[in-house]
Amino acid sequence: MPSxxxxxxxxxxxxxxxxDEFYALRTPSGDPVLDAIATAIFVxxxxxxxxxxxxxxxxxxxxxxxxxxxxxxxxx
Amino acid sequence: MVEQVQSxxxxxxxxxxxxxxxxxxxxxDESLLESGIVDSTGILELIQFLESDFALEVxxxxxxxxxxxxxxxxxxxxxxxxxxxxxxx
Amino acid sequence: MCGICGVATxxxxxxxxxxxxxxxxxxxxxxxxxxxxxxxxxGLGHARLAIIDTTGGAQPLSNEDGxxxxxxxxxxxxxxxxxxxxxSRGHAFRTASDTEVIVHAWEEWxxxxxxxxxxxxxxxxxxxxxxxxxxSRDRLGVRPLYYAHTGGGLVFASEVKALFADPSVxxxxxxxxxxxxxxxxxxxAPRTPFAGVRQLEPGHVAYLDAHxxxxxxxxxxxxxxxxxxxxxxxxxxxxxxRERIVEASxxxxxxxxxPVGAYLSGGIDSSVTAAVVARHTDVPLDTFSLRFADDEFDxxxxxxxxxxxxxxxxxxxxxxxxxxxxVFPEVVRHAEAPLLRAAPAPLFLLSRLVRASGYxxxxxxxGADEVLGGxxxxxxxxxxxxxxxxxxSDVRGRAAELLYxxxxxAPGQAPAFARGFFGLHLAxxxxxxxxxxxxxxxxxxxxxxxxxxxxxxxxxxxxxxxLARLPAQSAGWDPLARAQWLEMTTLLPGYILSSQGDRMLxxxxxxxxxxxxxxxxxxxxxxxPARHKLSGLEEKYLLKRAxxxxxxxxxxxxPKQPYRAPDAASFCAPGxxxxxxxxxxxxxxxxxxxxxxxxxxxxxxxxxxxxxxGLGNTDNMRVLAVLSTQxxxxxxxxxxxxxxxxxxxxxxxxxxTGEGQP
Numbered sequence: 001m002p003s004x005x006x007x008x009x010x011x012x013x014x015x016x017x018x019x020d021e022f023y024a025l026r027t028p029s030g031d032p033v034l035d036a037i038a039t040a041i042f043v044x045x046x047x048x049x050x051x052x053x054x055x056x057x058x059x060x061x062x063x064x065x066x067x068x069x070x071x072x073x074x075x076x
Numbered sequence: 077m078v079e080q081v082q083s084x085x086x087x088x089x090x091x092x093x094x095x096x097x098x099x100x101x102x103x104x105d106e107s108l109l110e111s112g113i114v115d116s117t118g119i120l121e122l123i124q125f126l127e128s129d130f131a132l133e134v135x136x137x138x139x140x141x142x143x144x145x146x147x148x149x150x151x152x153x154x155x156x157x158x159x160x161x162x163x164x165x
Numbered sequence: 166m167c168g169i170c171g172v173a174t175x176x177x178x179x180x181x182x183x184x185x186x187x188x189x190x191x192x193x194x195x196x197x198x199x200x201x202x203x204x205x206x207x208g209l210g211h212a213r214l215a216i217i218d219t220t221g222g223a224q225p226l227s228n229e230d231g232x233x234x235x236x237x238x239x240x241x242x243x244x245x246x247x248x249x250x251x252x253s254r255g256h257a258f259r260t261a262s263d264t265e266v267i268v269h270a271w272e273e274w275x276x277x278x279x280x281x282x283x284x285x286x287x288x289x290x291x292x293x294x295x296x297x298x299x300x301s302r303d304r305l306g307v308r309p310l311y312y313a314h315t316g317g318g319l320v321f322a323s324e325v326k327a328l329f330a331d332p333s334v335x336x337x338x339x340x341x342x343x344x345x346x347x348x349x350x351x352x353x354a355p356r357t358p359f360a361g362v363r364q365l366e367p368g369h370v371a372y373l374d375a376h377x378x379x380x381x382x383x384x385x386x387x388x389x390x391x392x393x394x395x396x397x398x399x400x401x402x403x404x405x406x407r408e409r410i411v412e413a414s415x416x417x418x419x420x421x422x423x424p425v426g427a428y429l430s431g432g433i434d435s436s437v438t439a440a441v442v443a444r445h446t447d448v449p450l451d452t453f454s455l456r457f458a459d460d461e462f463d464x465x466x467x468x469x470x471x472x473x474x475x476x477x478x479x480x481x482x483x484x485x486x487x488x489x490x491x492v493f494p495e496v497v498r499h500a501e502a503p504l505l506r507a508a509p510a511p512l513f514l515l516s517r518l519v520r521a522s523g524y525x526x527x528x529x530x531x532g533a534d535e536v537l538g539g540x541x542x543x544x545x546x547x548x549x550x551x552x553x554x555x556x557x558s559d560v561r562g563r564a565a566e567l568l569y570x571x572x573x574x575a576p577g578q579a580p581a582f583a584r585g586f587f588g589l590h591l592a593x594x595x596x597x598x599x600x601x602x603x604x605x606x607x608x609x610x611x612x613x614x615x616x617x618x619x620x621x622x623x624x625x626x627x628x629x630x631x632l633a634r635l636p637a638q639s640a641g642w643d644p645l646a647r648a649q650w651l652e653m654t655t656l657l658p659g660y661i662l663s664s665q666g667d668r669m670l671x672x673x674x675x676x677x678x679x680x681x682x683x684x685x686x687x688x689x690x691x692x693x694p695a696r697h698k699l700s701g702l703e704e705k706y707l708l709k710r711a712x713x714x715x716x717x718x719x720x721x722x723x724p725k726q727p728y729r730a731p732d733a734a735s736f737c738a739p740g741x742x743x744x745x746x747x748x749x750x751x752x753x754x755x756x757x758x759x760x761x762x763x764x765x766x767x768x769x770x771x772x773x774x775x776x777x778x779g780l781g782n783t784d785n786m787r788v789l790a791v792l793s794t795q796x797x798x799x800x801x802x803x804x805x806x807x808x809x810x811x812x813x814x815x816x817x818x819x820x821x822t823g824e825g826q827p
Contacts, residue, residue: 008392009696021399021696025710026703027722029567037564041551042701048392056560095767100612109585112609116586117781140581 009046010075016068018046023064036061043067049074081130082151088125089147093118104148109141119144126150132157167224168194168212168671169236169310170322171289172331173298173373178822179208183331185812188212190327192810193499194238194671200224200817202234207291207298211236212813214674216526217244219422222262223817228272229257231821232294237264238323239286239308240678242416247281263420271299276370279383283416283684287323287365293821297374304384305532305682306354306367306658309667313362319373324668325362325501326806335361336802338794340618343759344627346503347610347790350603351659353629358502358797367658385636386653387691388646394694399710402697405689407711411441413683417528418442425526425678426451426519429471429479430728431464433705433712433720434530434539436471438680440715442528443475452477453527455515458485462729470717482518484511486777489735490742497796498806499672500664504793505607505786508730509664516673525676531666532681535649535657536690538698539705541725544568545587546599546648547699553593562588567702596632596639599648609783610790613768615761631655643695732785736792737769737777748795757798765791 009018022042029035039061040051049071055061060070082104090101093113100113108114114122122144126132132154138144143153168191172179184201188210192199195212202209202225211224217240227234241247244263247270252258256269263284270278271290285307290299300321302310312321313334322328329336339360345352352358354366365371371380389395396402418425427439429452443450452472457463465481472479489510496510519527534540548564555561565584590601597604611619634654639647662679670677680686690698693707700706709721736745747753749769754762768787772780777788800806 009397009694014397017398018696021706022700024399025700025706027724033560034563034567037560038567038701041547041564041567042696044551044554045547045701046696050554053555053558053560056558091767092771094612095764095771097612097761097764109582110589112605115606115609115781115783116583118783119582121781141585144582145585 010048012075015047015071015075019064019067019071022046032058032062039067043071047071047075078151078155081154082147084129085150085154086147088122088129089113092121092125102147104151105146107141107145108147109145122150126154130154130158167214167236167238168192168323168327169238169287169289170210170320170327171236171291171298172208172318172320173206174208174318175206176317178203178205181208181818184208184210186330186809187322187327188812189810190330190807191323192813193674194323196674196813198223198815198817199812200236200819201812202236202291202819202821204234204291204293204821206296209234209236209289209291214525214676216240216421216423216676218260218262221260222264223815224264225817225819226260226262226264226268228268229259232292233268233271234291234293234819235264235268235288237267237286237288239284239288239303240420240676241266241282241284241286242413242420242683243281243283245420276383279370285679285682289321295374297372300365300371300373300380301383302365302367302369304368304684305653305662305687307662307667307677307679307682309663310365311357311362312365312371314378319378325357325359325801326498326808328362329801329806330809332805336805337361338757338759338798338802339625340621341625341627341629343503343614343618343794344611344622344625345629346505347614348604348608348628349631349655349659350505350607351502351655351664353631353655353659356629359801386650387636387638388642388650389692390638390641391643391646391695394692396692397694399697399707402693403707403711406686406693406707409683409686409689410437410680410711413680413686414438414441414528415445416683417678417680418445421526423525424451424523425528426453426522426524427477428452428515428527428529429454429468429477430530431467431471431720432530432723432726432728433708433716434533434681436467436530436716436720437533437708437712438528438530439471439477440475440712441680443477450475450477451522451524452479453515453519453522454479454481455511456481456483457511457730458483459731462731464726467720467723470719474717480518480522482514484514484730486731486735486738487740488514489731490745493735493792494744494796494800495672496669497793498800498808499668500793501668501797501801501806502659502664502793503790503797504664505610505789506730507732507735507789508728509669510735511730512665512669513672516670516675519675520673525674526678527670527675528678528680530681531661531677531679532657532687533705533708535652535661536681536687537705537708538645538649538695539708539725540652541568541727542599542603542652543645543648543699544702544704545602546644547702549587549591549598549602550593550644552588553591553598556588556591596635596647597651598644600651606783607786610787613760613764613787613791615758618759645695645699646691649691649698732777733772733780733788734777736788737772739776744796745792748792748799753795753799756803757795759794759798760791 170187191212197215198213287308287310342358
């Protein structure tokens, strides 16, 4: 695996900044499950991780804190 | 009975989506989506056909490939919903 | 803007009458004047739309000693800076035109001059010393350039109708071109819908001399490897993007000797360009919009909102299905290609409004979707990638509802089928993952072809293997970048910039200018991280952030509305014009030999049953494909594409045939 460039989203000091980007501009769908799916799409693309079905759920993806927690696990 | 229903459905597929080109009629088990015969908006015509020609009511939750995705599935769906299905002529 | 044409011929000098006829065929591109040049071995022709140096910049135009001559269609927006640099290097200018800058730049830098041009162009340069003809086209295909090899020589022109002024150029539809069109929405350069007629590829330069004809790219679309994009900070990137778009818009608005207007579609892109240019004028900006009689297509509320906010003098034209049907043959004659949507027709009516209002130039928002991540197709592609990570997951499957929210709620709509449709041909390692649904559903059109035409397509080597042209380094790009490459290679030059863009504008002698296709905007955008273009499923993320202050929130927040116009409903309702049945009659279908008559009748019967409304996506494309291809055949194969007009006056005639080489 090539070394990650210093500014990559997955670098520890960058994760929060990249999450900030997502929350700065989004269009909520009005359905918590669909919003969780939309968040999953962003997270998987921006951070290069793959979530399980159980994780694509409001319990894990509703709100910035929950997402941050999930990412800490995946990027460890 | 099965044959009558299936042949009526096949007839609709050939005339409505293939404009009469029998040579490209699908196999009964062939996926109508995968073969490109029905696109994502063309499915609505299929639903309308079932509702008008077989006097069925197709619920939103029933608009799934298991019911509507192939001629065989459509035939089974029609027969299940009205066991003595006569085409509404 | 303008039209160019010419011939290179190994024998005696070209016939002046032929050059004049070719120039006359381009009169709509250049109603303000014309010119031609004859030399041993070459002829050049020009139809002028006077925009910069309206008094001095007549063409053909030469360098100081008459060794280099040019005919040019386009604008080099940084011509002032380039001119200053060239003067400081000793070049002597006689005009204030950007055309002359090209000639001196070629003298100074040769082919590398092209790297320095920020603009849109198609030009032909005749080098009398080298006895060499040079052809070039801008990077993304804003301006057209066609050519055909003829008995040892070459004929070239801005439009096919001017090539066909030469009776020795054969006229026929190309089966391989039809195959490409009925897959990719258009042919892919160098191919055209016409056999033996080629188009110079965007970003290419070609040379013709004693060694023969050859072309190569001077530029190509490129992206950084995923994760190695130089700027990762959204705030900094938004500022950088804004600077470049503002500068691109300023150049395009101010570098003109005639007034410039702006299109306003109601969407974000043209709202940004109009808002930016409005700041560079003390007099009210004139804005132009399309409205539709049918609420389904109309964006009038958003247009009015933006026009009021900017305080523009706003003009609009209301278009209904009958208007589309009436102008459609003329639209096809200008597009010179089969059309799978009727959308160019209202744009033809819009540019006609601009001309009637006394304008020659408009700034518009084309290119933002391709370059900054605005297409629905990019969102579909991202959902498809999401599905490849677990194709059987039901929860992942619901992502289809995020694509087209109305699909989940409207009764009778079928979300499961949407998922089925968008989930077809899902292979994680497919470089064309983004485009398979479109290519597959478009290819359904080939079901209408005669058996003979299908055989001829197969013989011609169709289908085109477009993926073979993807650069090797694309394997390391972000998937969004690969989707962008495909879009910028197919839909953008083949349809958006041509059939909807240059051709509809030039049909009414209007020059379009596209800030989002500015050289520096494109370079900057191509280097952005993918999430700054498409953030999850939020399209044009950085553009929205960069210009939030200039746009009303209603426009930033509105869901993407692709530009749409009434399609089959224009041609299949009662009262459709006679030409519809004329071109789909048995004789016309047999003469063209493209479509199976029985199937065409079946299609039209089905369409007419509902007056053309409520048809599915593919059936709409079928109707348009049949009508436009039949019209094309009638106009360009049975006829010769011509609407012969005299070249516009004043006419400049330059005869170098008596002069030896310099």
